[in-house]
Amino acid sequence: xxxxxxxxxxxxxxxxxxxxxxSRLLGGEFQQLPVFLSLVLIWIxxxxxxxxxITSRNLSNLVLQMAEYxxxxxxxxxxxxxxxxxxxxxAVSAVGGAILAELAANNVNPYLAILAGAASGAIIGLxxxxxxxxxxxxxxxxxxxxxxxxxxxxxVLIGQEGTVPxxxxxxxxxxxxxxxxxxxxxxxxxxxALVAWSVWRNKAARRSMGLPVKSSSTMWVRVMASVIVMxxxxxxxxxxxxxxxxxxxxxxxxxxxxxxxxxxxFGRHIYALGGNEEAARRAGINVKGVKIAVFTLxxxxxxxxxxxxxxxxxxxxxxxGGSDLLMDSIAAAVIGGTSLFGGRGxxxxxxxxxxxxxxxxxxxxxxDAGTSTKYLVEGAILLLAVxxxxxxxxxxxxxxx
Amino acid sequence: xxxxxxxxxxxxxxxxxxxxxxxxxxxDGVTFSVAAGEIVALVGDNGAGKSTTIKMIAGVEQPDxxxxxxxxxxxxxxxxxxxxxxxxxxxxxxxxxxxxxDIVSNLFxxxxxxxTIIPGVVRVLDRNEMERRAMPVLNELGxxxxxxxxxxxxxxxxxxxxxxxxxxxxxxxxxxxxxEPTAALGVVQQRAxxxxxxxxxxxxxxxxxxxxxxxxxxxxxxxxxxxxxxxTVAAFERGNVTPEQVVAAITGASAVEEVTS
Numbered sequence: 145x146x147x148x149x150x151x152x153x154x155x156x157x158x159x160x161x162x163x164x165x166x167s168r169l170l171g172g173e174f175q176q177l178p179v180f181l182s183l184v185l186i187w188i189x190x191x192x193x194x195x196x197x198i199t200s201r202n203l204s205n206l207v208l209q210m211a212e213y214x215x216x217x218x219x220x221x222x223x224x225x226x227x228x229x230x231x232x233x234x235a236v237s238a239v240g241g242a243i244l245a246e247l248a249a250n251n252v253n254p255y256l257a258i259l260a261g262a263a264s265g266a267i268i269g270l271x272x273x274x275x276x277x278x279x280x281x282x283x284x285x286x287x288x289x290x291x292x293x294x295x296x297x298x299x300v301l302i303g304q305e306g307t308v309p310x311x312x313x314x315x316x317x318x319x320x321x322x323x324x325x326x327x328x329x330x331x332x333x334x335x336x337a338l339v340a341w342s343v344w345r346n347k348a349a350r351r352s353m354g355l356p357v358k359s360s361s362t363m364w365v366r367v368m369a370s371v372i373v374m375x376x377x378x379x380x381x382x383x384x385x386x387x388x389x390x391x392x393x394x395x396x397x398x399x400x401x402x403x404x405x406x407x408x409x410f411g412r413h414i415y416a417l418g419g420n421e422e423a424a425r426r427a428g429i430n431v432k433g434v435k436i437a438v439f440t441l442x443x444x445x446x447x448x449x450x451x452x453x454x455x456x457x458x459x460x461x462x463x464x465g466g467s468d469l470l471m472d473s474i475a476a477a478v479i480g481g482t483s484l485f486g487g488r489g490x491x492x493x494x495x496x497x498x499x500x501x502x503x504x505x506x507x508x509x510x511x512d513a514g515t516s517t518k519y520l521v522e523g524a525i526l527l528l529a530v531x532x533x534x535x536x537x538x539x540x541x542x543x544x545x
Numbered sequence: 546x547x548x549x550x551x552x553x554x555x556x557x558x559x560x561x562x563x564x565x566x567x568x569x570x571x572x573d574g575v576t577f578s579v580a581a582g583e584i585v586a587l588v589g590d591n592g593a594g595k596s597t598t599i600k601m602i603a604g605v606e607q608p609d610x611x612x613x614x615x616x617x618x619x620x621x622x623x624x625x626x627x628x629x630x631x632x633x634x635x636x637x638x639x640x641x642x643x644x645x646x647d648i649v650s651n652l653f654x655x656x657x658x659x660x661t662i663i664p665g666v667v668r669v670l671d672r673n674e675m676e677r678r679a680m681p682v683l684n685e686l687g688x689x690x691x692x693x694x695x696x697x698x699x700x701x702x703x704x705x706x707x708x709x710x711x712x713x714x715x716x717x718x719x720x721x722x723x724x725e726p727t728a729a730l731g732v733v734q735q736r737a738x739x740x741x742x743x744x745x746x747x748x749x750x751x752x753x754x755x756x757x758x759x760x761x762x763x764x765x766x767x768x769x770x771x772x773x774x775x776x777t778v779a780a781f782e783r784g785n786v787t788p789e790q791v792v793a794a795i796t797g798a799s800a801v802e803e804v805t806s
Contacts, residue, residue, distance in 0.1 A: 346673070349673045350673050353673055353674070353676075353677045354677070355673060355676055355677060355680075356692075407669040407670055408668075408669055408670065409657045409659060409668075409670060412646075412650060412657060412670060413655075415643070415645060415646060416643045416646060416650075416654055416655075418645065419643035419644050419645035419646055420641065420642065420643045420644065420645075422639075422641060423641035423642055423643050423654070424643065424654070424655070426625060426637070426641045427641065427654040427655030427656075428625075428626055428629065428655040428656070429654070429655045487643070487644070487645035488645050540644075540698055
């Protein structure tokens with residue numbers, strides 16, 4: 145709704161603007177809408193079924209539960225944006241957690257252990273990225289094979305006992321401690337200030353360049369909505385024990401990677417590659433470099449998720465990295481509206497998708513639903529999300545040309 | 546018929562290009578030239594070597610033999626990046642656009658403008674500056690597009706073609722090559738794109754167009770170069786030739802007009 149080249153002041157311009165808002169809604173450009181609506185629906189249903197659901201204590205729990213696959217989902221979203229898939233992230237996260245636990249058990253400085261755990265994920269990601277881009281083996285196979293290999297590695301690291309307990313207080317604090325209320329509010333204030341400043345700066349810049357300024361209403365609705373959500377979440381979490389550190393880690397990573405994907409050249413190139421790899425190549429984009437970097441980041445994020453997971457469990461275990469974690473992460477990305485066909489989706493939506501998955505798991509646990517029901521419901525939701533994605537894609541192709 | 550003169554006015558001169566793919570002699574002596582402000586149409590039947598020729602000038606393929614002279618200097622175009630750096634832009638038939646990105650992102654794809662947030666550390670995309678730079682170029686060519694933050698997926702075929710052409714203009718190219726620019730378009734859109742190509746030439750760029758469509762060719766081309774079986778078989782001035790004669794040269798039905806270089 146900005147530049148109307150050569151038609152400024154044209155009465156058609158306003159009509160075009162209204163039409164484009166409508167087509168944007170239908171064309172799935174407001175990708176957030178479906179996932180947020182389903183989230184609201186899920187919460188209402190669970191709250192009706194069990195009033196324990198929307199309580200500070202349970203929501204705080206929910207944040208802790210979703211932190212691990214939320215982090216994995218960020219990486220998976222980046223990979224899906226390329227039009228690739230990574231089936232190894234759960235196994236990589238387990239390896240990251242195991243390396244952390246082993247090092248901590250050998251009295252290595254906990255921060256160093258955390259760094260080493262995270263680095264192991266990045267190295268695995270780099271290796272996979274190399275295999276996919278240079279040797280051109282499909283990512284599906286590379287990461288599936290890799291996943292098995294890393295599980296083997298996990299047994300080597302942990303041994304047959306099955307678990308390595310984590311004694312370090314520093315590491316256990318990641319998922320066990322909470323921010324003091326004042327600090328969480330400080331973060332909220334800083335975030336609000338940052339958002340307001342960037343909106344204001346952008347407007348001022350456009351005005352001074354003589355570019356059409358976006359209608360403020362949509363912009364402010366968005367800003368206000370995110371401010372309200374931030375404040376609400378902080379109030380709710382502070383009513384229990386505070387904002388979990390794991391939750392803070394998740395939100396910082398989500399915000400950071402969302403910013404990277406939207407505001408940096410690297411992020412733009414990820415989308416370009418997913419949209420039309422050949423076009424990206426012809427435009428001179430370093431296609432291989434971008435792909436390898438994204439696989440590396442996905443590995444890194446998986447390992448960070450694994451560290452948070454290990455901290456929550458207080459141990460690294462051979463049972464970590466099971467297929468649940470993988471499915472939850474992929475489901476979070478896809479339910480968030482990220483297309484399996486590449487080029488469409490967003491990091492913030494992965495967080496929303498993780499919330500959906502987390503809410504369902506948490507809610508069904510509260511209802512004492514069996515594992516069978518849980519799997520059935522999750523499977524159905526994943527299938528629906530992918531079907532929705534396929535249909536919108538077909539619709540786009542029909543309209544596109 | 547035109548002599549293929551050696552004047553330095555010629556932005557591009559191609560001499561005796563040959564290329565063999567395995568058993569197939571794809572090009573067997575292609576010779577022509579394009580001057581600044583001139584539109585040259587490259588015509589020929591399927592398999593005559595039009596696309597291969599364009600690919601060589603774009604740096605996608607390299608000739609086995611022959612010379613490509615750009616602005617008076619013999620050049621070796623070993624990659625598309627080198628060709629682009631020299632000022633050779635190609636608008637491909639399959640429109641190398643990213644559907645999922647908006648117009649301005651496509652215009653600046655691979656050459657995004659950035660601004661510094663933390664000196665030496667963080668630089669971010671400067672969307673506003675990109676839009677600001679794009680506007681005068683688009684206006685100058687009389688290009689009308691929806692708002693620049695519209696996704697390319699929602700544009701019509703003509704608008705997409707326009708974006709692809711605008712992209713080449715924005716990058717200060719000296720030679721623009723278009724592969725079947727009107728192939729997938731409706732009548733109105735075809736006319737708009739043809740006008741755009743003419744304005745491109747008026748702004749002083751050398752334009753090379755591949756086309757199957759004789760109407761288009763006769764509407765815009767200053768000269769028509771005919772390829773058959775990988776050779777340049779004729780070169781006509783538009784004013785001195787009828788479509789029938791061109792078609793005859795394409796199919797080889799008439800006495801071939803040999804071109805000497």
